[in-house]
Amino acid sequence: MSMNQEPKIAVRDLTMAYGDFVVMRNLDFEIKKGEIQVIMGGSGCGKSTLLKHLVGLVVSHSGEIFYDGKRFAPDASDFDSISRQFGVLFQAGALWSSMTLQENVAFPLEQYTDLPAREIAELVDLKLSLVGLAGFGHRFPSELSGGMRKRAGLARAMALDPEVLFFDEPSAGLDPLSSVRLDDLILELRDALGATVVVVTHELASIFSIADRALYLDVETKTALCNEDPKALLDDPSTDPKVIEFLTRGAASDKT
Amino acid sequence: MGSESRDQASIDFQIEGKSAVLVLSGTWIVGVPRPSPVDASARIKSISGVEKLSFDLRAISDWDSILLVFLRKCYDAAVEQGITVSTSDLPEGIRNLLTLSLAVPEQKSAEMDSENDWFTRVGLQTLRICGGLDDFFVFLGQFVIDCGAFVVGRARIKLRDFLHLLHETGGRALPIVALLNGLTGLIIAFIGVIQLQKFAADLYVADLVGLATTRELAAVITGVIMAGRTGAAFAAQIGSMQVNEEVDALQTFGVSPMQFLVLPRVYALLLMMPLLCVFANLFSMLGGYVVAVSIADISGIQYMNQLKEAVSLSDFFLGIFKSCVFGLIVAMAGCYRGLNCGRDAASVGQAATSAVVTAITWIVIADAIFAVIFQIIGI
Numbered sequence: 001m002s003m004n005q006e007p008k009i010a011v012r013d014l015t016m017a018y019g020d021f022v023v024m025r026n027l028d029f030e031i032k033k034g035e036i037q038v039i040m041g042g043s044g045c046g047k048s049t050l051l052k053h054l055v056g057l058v059v060s061h062s063g064e065i066f067y068d069g070k071r072f073a074p075d076a077s078d079f080d081s082i083s084r085q086f087g088v089l090f091q092a093g094a095l096w097s098s099m100t101l102q103e104n105v106a107f108p109l110e111q112y113t114d115l116p117a118r119e120i121a122e123l124v125d126l127k128l129s130l131v132g133l134a135g136f137g138h139r140f141p142s143e144l145s146g147g148m149r150k151r152a153g154l155a156r157a158m159a160l161d162p163e164v165l166f167f168d169e170p171s172a173g174l175d176p177l178s179s180v181r182l183d184d185l186i187l188e189l190r191d192a193l194g195a196t197v198v199v200v201t202h203e204l205a206s207i208f209s210i211a212d213r214a215l216y217l218d219v220e221t222k223t224a225l226c227n228e229d230p231k232a233l234l235d236d237p238s239t240d241p242k243v244i245e246f247l248t249r250g251a252a253s254d255k256t
Numbered sequence: 257m258g259s260e261s262r263d264q265a266s267i268d269f270q271i272e273g274k275s276a277v278l279v280l281s282g283t284w285i286v287g288v289p290r291p292s293p294v295d296a297s298a299r300i301k302s303i304s305g306v307e308k309l310s311f312d313l314r315a316i317s318d319w320d321s322i323l324l325v326f327l328r329k330c331y332d333a334a335v336e337q338g339i340t341v342s343t344s345d346l347p348e349g350i351r352n353l354l355t356l357s358l359a360v361p362e363q364k365s366a367e368m369d370s371e372n373d374w375f376t377r378v379g380l381q382t383l384r385i386c387g388g389l390d391d392f393f394v395f396l397g398q399f400v401i402d403c404g405a406f407v408v409g410r411a412r413i414k415l416r417d418f419l420h421l422l423h424e425t426g427g428r429a430l431p432i433v434a435l436l437n438g439l440t441g442l443i444i445a446f447i448g449v450i451q452l453q454k455f456a457a458d459l460y461v462a463d464l465v466g467l468a469t470t471r472e473l474a475a476v477i478t479g480v481i482m483a484g485r486t487g488a489a490f491a492a493q494i495g496s497m498q499v500n501e502e503v504d505a506l507q508t509f510g511v512s513p514m515q516f517l518v519l520p521r522v523y524a525l526l527l528m529m530p531l532l533c534v535f536a537n538l539f540s541m542l543g544g545y546v547v548a549v550s551i552a553d554i555s556g557i558q559y560m561n562q563l564k565e566a567v568s569l570s571d572f573f574l575g576i577f578k579s580c581v582f583g584l585i586v587a588m589a590g591c592y593r594g595l596n597c598g599r600d601a602a603s604v605g606q607a608a609t610s611a612v613v614t615a616i617t618w619i620v621i622a623d624a625i626f627a628v629i630f631q632i633i634g635i
Contacts, residue, residue, distance in 0.1 A: 057504055094500055094505040095505075107509070111511060
């Protein structure tokens with residue numbers, strides 16, 4: 001592990017657009033190695049779109065994204081080697097419905113490693129047990145509840161011991177207890193693997209419990225308003241009132 | 257609320273100087289006859305010299321949302337006339353709901369405002385079609401690149417999945433292909449026999465069935481069946497994977513959807529279509545056989561011998577070649593529409609529909625082109 005101070009992920013003047021419609025402009029932030037970065041904001045502000053840019057599913061309108069100082073774009077030569085460090089948990093799990101859980105988790109391992117089938121099976125069992133799904137390997141995604149699918153999606157995202165984990169609305173559709181457990185799991189993964197974590201969410205409880213930094217995307221100005229520790233944001237008088245309102249469910253503006 | 261009386265809903269305008277009071281009474285619930293809001297707003301617009309409008313709802317016995325609709329219409333009409341509306345006399349529940357409905361102004365989308373003229377619409381439509389063509393060529397280009405990858409053996413298609421696709425596109429399609437082609441042969445033979453009997457040329461029904469089947473019908477009918485059966489299924493499968501973000505998940509693992517989803521489907525259909533076409537030929541000729549033996553005065557042996565005389569091997573292979581092309585068209589149309597599917601449930605249906613329409617259209621066009629080419633080179 002190198003000790004350089006270079007950020008794990010650097011986003012430089014990124015503008016996201018669908019056709020002529022600008023979603024967010026002039027995004028400029030850095031994520032350090034081992035940090036948990038939350039991307040928050042109201043519905044429809046482009047949180048998930050930003051995540052899709054970060055994992056290379058959508059090409060940016062302008063601006064650049066760097067991983068360890070290397071430019072990341074579908075036309076860059078390092079695209080495949082960089083994206084190999086990613087693990088992505090999609091909103092509804094996005095398990096491949098024609099495969100069993102075991103096959104879903106084994107798929108990335110078969111794609112990228114030459115491990116013998118026995119070792120792959122052992123690794124798959126381990127990953128499934130980490131998310132509390134030991135023994136469910138032979139089920140198909142359609143036979144599982146939404147929360148289980150999401151956890152299975154996490155097992156698949158962890159299959160290759162990724163250096164960067166992305167979560168798209170991890171607590172959406174989960175009951176409060178499962179969502180707390182998922183938050184704990186995210187923290188444990190970061191501590192155990194030293195992974196950098198990017199979480200898109202608007203769940204306040206999980207923002208405060210996991211985030212090292214929170215980037216607030218504002219729909220009206222179409223840009224980021226702040227990128228700080230959410231607990232510090234509340235005490236900081238210079239924080240934009242919109243962010244305070246968001247972080248307090250509007251309670252702050254009612255008092256004034 | 258909760259009154260049992262079903263007294264007629266009615267309104268009454270009381271105008272005193274510069275202020276008007278709209279008095280509502282009776283039962284205002286859905287399904288019960290009531291004054292039309294259009295008339296009331298027209299009435300409001302017609303009165304002049306009034307600066308303030310208020311409502312009197314004391315005589316109302318029962319109400320639901322329909323009352324709010326009425327009040328809202330009157331409110332809008334009054335505001336449009338420059339009349340100030342006082343809602344303070346309304347009962348609290350109704351007032352709060354009305355305030356809530358007025359809180360956010362109606363969203364007027366930008367597109368609705370601009371009334372495009374005919375030329376703009378034609379231009380936009382043309383651009384849209386060109387954009388679609390662009391997408392298709394990107395798809396085609398990627399397909400050709402990845403075809404190479406498959407030959408070299410870099411693409412990773414699981415054998416089990418591929419066998420499953422072969423079964424799905426081959427074996428399971430056989431019964432319907434056999435049935436429809438058998439019936440087609442039967443129909444052709446039936447029409448043929450009736451006509452040919454006039455010239456005492458019954459025997460040539462074998463030529464008719466044999467040539468029509470091998471050169472044209474077996475391939476075309478099988479193609480159309482597969483477009484409806486398999487092309488639509490491909491579009492729906494890949495489309496719902498798109499909706500479910502499964503395609504995104506593949507991409508984040510560095511697996512090209514083209515290699516993983518499209519290529520195996522195209523190859524499966526490309527392999528199975530000629531085989532299905534062979535069966536289609538067989539069953540069509542069998543259908544003809546049944547008619548020839550039962551209605552016309554031809555023996556089975558005669559029919560077979562005549563068939564052997566009439567149909568050359570080149571006729572047979574011509575049909576098989578066509579079926580390969582049709583298979584390619586069906587699979588490409590299905591996969592292309594599936595991959596370009598939108599992100600909601602309705603667009604999966606659209607993708608399936610347009611996959612079938614695209615495939616059948618192109619099958620007919622390709623068949624016409626083949627007819628001209630084979631005519632010119634004389635096969």
